[in-house]
Amino acid sequence: MELRQLRYLISIIDFGSFSKASGQLNVAQPALSQQIANLEAELETPVLIRSARGVVPTEAGVRLYRQARIILSQVEQAIAGARLSEFGDQFTGAVSVGLPTSTSTMIALPLIKKMRERFPQIHLRIVENLSGYLLEMLLKNRIDLAVNFSEEAVTGLSVEPMIEEDLFLVTSDPKDADVPIRLSDVASLPLSVPGLPHKMRSLIDSVCEQQKISLNVIADVDSLPVLRNIAASGMANVILPQSALAAPAALGNLYSRPIIEPRVSRPVSICRSEGAPKSRAIDATLDVLRQLVKELILDGTWRGVRLHEELADRAPSKDLEPRYKARMATKVNPPDFSSHLEM
Known part of the structure; x- marks a missing residue:
């Protein structure tokens, strides 16, 4: 063999x-x-x-x-x-990071840039897919790290909460942009949202059930680009986090309104397999990812999110600072995008 x-x-x-x-x-x-x-x-x-x-x-x-x-x-x-x-303290190897689509839209390119700057000998692979499928890949050791929309413990995985991300009403109408809207008022509008068992839909349905609210859903759509296009076309409104709006819509401008009474939000965590082999390259990538998330929030790039207390207090690891010595030139492979659709 x-x-x-x-x-x-x-x-x-x-x-x-x-x-x-x-x-x-x-x-x-x-x-x-x-x-x-x-x-x-x-x-x-x-x-x-x-x-x-x-x-x-x-x-x-x-x-x-x-x-x-x-x-x-x-x-x-x-x-x-x-x-x-x-x-010496060189960081080498391959690290694969699983990102849901909305999170990928926000952090994939900045993550690649920072990894290339700090750890150019680490070959980064970005895998974009449904969060549930990413966890399955993680448990099978097919990827090294994965972002998940849950803080719940998962057998065999280390789950580290990072942020709480709010959901917004997204529309093509600039009127009342950024003005909060009650969930009961959102329910009266024509909406398009992901279908079950998508975690975002489960979250929305759970909050609506608690509030005894029924949504006017005209279509279940699991495609983030299609949802953005539906909102931009004026056909219906959609419910998305701000990270999903980082890329422009194909059909026009988008405007968002915070949903209140109650606020609808989802946790965002980073996971790794407890049984997978350890490596300094994975540790370095995880540390860069943590600090990148903090940076994007603190400089206002990533809106509608709140840092988890543990991440807010975490400083960059001094043990993961690369200290390079002169060496022969080595070929560095470009980042690898394995792209499947999710929000």
């Missing part, structure tokens, strides 16, 4: 396709298929099920996939450790 076979298997399962994995790995598809065939022959069991709808792992493939993620992570740590012994 070769490490490249494990890398190929991980990529194929992640993308659900030989062709997509081939493009990502820059390996010809016949060569990719041959390596997986060699792997299955060595294991004497199939690891993938191929069909016209894509590729899914067998039970043996799932078990191998999980172990492969751990093995490759340990290899990266070993390489990073060898470099550290030769070059």
Whole structure:
């Protein structure tokens, strides 16, 4: 068994396709298929099920996939450790961060910029997807860190609250922009919101149930770009956090109003797997992410949020300051965006 076979298997399962994995790995598809065939022959069991709808792992493939993620992570740590012994306090390795779409819109680019400035030898991978799916990836060691919209403890995960994020009424009408609006008045307007089991919809429904309020929902839409376009077109109003408005709408201007009586808000936490291998690269990325969130809030870029007390009091870790020594030039891969839609 070769490490490249494990890398190929991980990529194929992640993308659900030989062709997509081939493009990502820059390996010809016949060569990719041959390596997986060699792997299955060595294991004497199939690891993938191929069909016209894509590729899914067998039970043996799932078990191998999980172990492969751990093995490759340990290899990266070993390489990073060898470099550290030769070059001092250098930070190297790959770190994958899972972000829901609205959070990604707000912090992905600033995070990449800060990581490139402070830790250029860390290869950052941004994975955008539904928060629930990101937690599943985290538990399977497919990513290293993930943002989640909950403070509740999850078995096998370390959950660190960061902020509380308010939800706003978003509309194309500039009248009364930034003027608070009662939830009971929001209920009388035509609305489009995510459908269940989306966490934002669960939160909205829970608050409305407590207040004995029924919303006038004309369409359930799980797409953030589509929700922004619906609001900008004037077809309906939507309910979103300010982070979701960081990118411009395609069809026009958007205006927001704070929802009050009661205020509707959601917790935002950062999670990591308790059983995954530890690395200084992950610790460094987590520290940069924490400080970035604080910076975006304190300078007014990220509106409608409140810092969790623990994060507000947390100072940057002095143990994670890179101290570089002269070394041979190494190739630094560009950031990797694996983008799926969520809010």
